[in-house]
Amino acid sequence: MLLKTVLLFFLTALAEIVGCFLPWLWLRKGGSAWLLLPAAASLGLFVWLLTLHPAASGRVYAAYGGVYVATALLxxxxxxxxKLSHYDWAGAAIALGGMLIIVAGWGRG
Structure with missing residues (x-):
């Protein structure tokens, strides 16, 4: 269950990042406005993926934040x-540790 949850978090983060990165390419790098279509689809996927998580939404968002930090750095x-610094890697490890603590407590209290 933990591996499935982490993988789902990672896919959710990737969908969010792509959905935000494509409009950035359009606005800041002179990309095509057509980038907005896959961006909207990616953000729709992001929202749908959030609904697949097996816990109350507040806990999901809190735990998801740790995976988002690590995914954004990757x-x-x-x-x-x-190139990432030692501080980046340490911050990602701490964020992921927090996510694991939250996920470990699901259903226990």
């Missing part, structure tokens, strides 16, 4: 080509 590294 995007920064591999898509934007920015």
């Amino acid at each position: 995007w920064l590294r591999f898509v934007d080509g920015v």
Whole structure:
């Protein structure tokens, strides 16, 4: 269940990041306005994926935040080509640790 949840969080974060990145390309980098169509689809996918998580929405959003931080940093590294610092990696580890604590408590209280 934990692996499934983390994978679902990762896919959710990726859908959100793509949905925000494409309009940024259009507005800041002179990309085509056609980028807004897949951006809207990606944000729709993001919202739908959030509904698949097995806990109350507030806890899902709190736990999702940790995975979002790590995913955004991976995007920064591999898509934007920015080298991550030790502080970036430490922050991602702490955020993921917080997510794991929240997920471990689902259904226990």
